[in-house]
Amino acid sequence: MSQDARNPSGAPDRSSPDGHHGPSRRALLGWGGSGLALGAVAAGGAVAAVRSEGATAPVGPSGAEVPFHGPHQAGIATAVQDRLHFAAFDVTTQDRARLAALLQEWTRAAELMTAGHPVGEGAYGGLPEAPPDDTGEALGLKPSRLTLTIGFGPSLFAKGRFGLEDRRPEALVELPKFPGDNLDASRSGGDLCVQACADDPQVAVHAIRNLARIGMGRTAIRWSQLGFGKTSSTTPEEQTPRNMMGFKDGTRNVSGTDAAALKKHVWVGERDGSGWMSAGSYLVARRIRMHIETWDRAPLQEQEDIFGRDKGEGAPVGKAKERDEPFLKAMLPSAHVRLAHPDTNDGATILRRGYSFTDGTDGLGRLDAGLFFLAYQRDVRTGFIPVQRSLAAHDALNEYIQHVGSAVFAVPPGVRDKDDWWGRALFS
Template identity: 65%
Template structure:
């Protein structure tokens, strides 16, 4: 199709392509109204793509994750903006259960590569959300963004005991794909990587299963691979006031382009589960400060009962030790600071020594990581007895821009315009 760039082709709706004289449209092409469809109660239904905030943050946490960090390889700012526009158009389509490109997996010219890789043909939207973020390294001067770097995006400090691997940490860009079907999540990341060929390269990616946090009061608190419920004090989408105070960036925070956005911290935490599995139940519960069955704080009856850190046991000592995980992570220990967590379990095979390479891919959103995540993690790194059984091996920090308002908007417009 001479005269129409690939970027513009991706952005055209069905009517626009027809007017341009295009051939057969893809079976799964995106109707104009689909991008604003409202989800029903089914896990197969689409989540709206457009809005004040990006989907995939307060969206009720889906069952599967494919997270990817990219390095930007182009040095051309205009090429990067073009890519973000292409990605936005593809994301708007895929989150509604459609192909990544206008002609789809089978509707284009047979002699040319398809506009979609095809492994999601016939599958529903499955609650897919795609959430983009910008890492500190994107603001290094290559694209004229150095003076737009938010103070909250300053690199995280080195925490005691961490053993970070540079090759699976950091990144210029990240995309978080969450869905109820792993193939749908993988398809979305695969197609964004395909579209970005020559402009970005994959730095690392992580598959996750079995969400470890609930982001809505309609969801039960899940369990991590240690068998415990964690993050009971997590922010929920129903907590409108607390979301305003602890999650969403405001104009007065100093980077106007981030208004309505948030900040993401990721940590890949490997669990020494073979050692954990040989630890007594009593010790496991003392380490977490929770009962393993109900998930209640020790001394309490129900999961959501507020912990009583002053309560004493028969020996006169606090039922919940000062170094218990629940005590060190609790908002009351950090001036009320809260996080919105939506992490996932992972099992990445074995380490060659008969041990599973398994653990938690920690994901937390917040208004300012240096006032929220950092003090919590410093306390945990210094005192948490759980550290005997875990090791932090990767880390990421990303500025999550506000949502895409409509079809004329794109990921990162507020930063680049």
């Protein structure tokens, strides 16, 4: 099939006359009987994500809905939600057209779920001989400010895979090994990632579960992480949340309402190299294990000296209020706030969007807990890398933490309308 402006990837055009993508489950059965339809579902084909000719009823009111369409993806500058389900995927197909088709199907499903609708024909009422299009655990729940944000890892651009090697942005670099890293390969990397944030954990889990189901046969989850209790704020009026060490985390974060700061530090500019990434961003994800039991035995003064803030108010050393301008030289040279501050790193600034996690206990009865750190920036080389080099070399907090998982992704611009899809410009 020849390429065209609507489907530049060369993937088969599954659009129906009314603008919905893909045939209905009943149409498939009509073409080839129940065996064909069930086979398509099992293979994770387009039928798993399509919307039927009849519009489905919304799961709940749209009062807590975050708009899906726009120049930037939601879930970056969006006010941070309470819950996270983050998943990194390996692409298992070697077919570029199938990958492009998957991204289109995921986009259509994301449009529905972020609006509080079930995927496709829903979780019930369809053909008894076929699995439902939607897994159903979000039925009756509000949209809960669900956002879905996708990213592309460096491995997606590897030579000989999808013909994308010449389209890899210069800023999408592999992270160097930092002192103290103890990275687990099974918790690192990935061809694709999806960040699902919501105020209801079941809504976030439902979204990732449905996307994984749609991708069956073309993708497989490489690793995932649940998070709770947001550890950074992107809106100045919100109370700054606390991390698992009990300290306020994100006081001086880039505000999602500060358009000038976002343009300077977060959004990729038109002149930054790769045209398809314009209005996108770059994401670094790090799983940081906290040695909670050791930290809990540290004296209060030592804890405050390590962070450079007091534990109650969150004020910088020598100041009275949390948002007072810090006097860095009043802090110890090894204080976390001092070493992470832009003034210490030639102005390097990132938008932090982290979540706490607890994943049970290890074999010694210690909590497997910490911070799932998410950082968005215009360029990883001038954002996360210099800041982490400073912290890895000198931060007193390193005695109590260890980076055990790591990944970096190019986050494309937003989906502008119903004809657009995640990463469309990459395949054009």
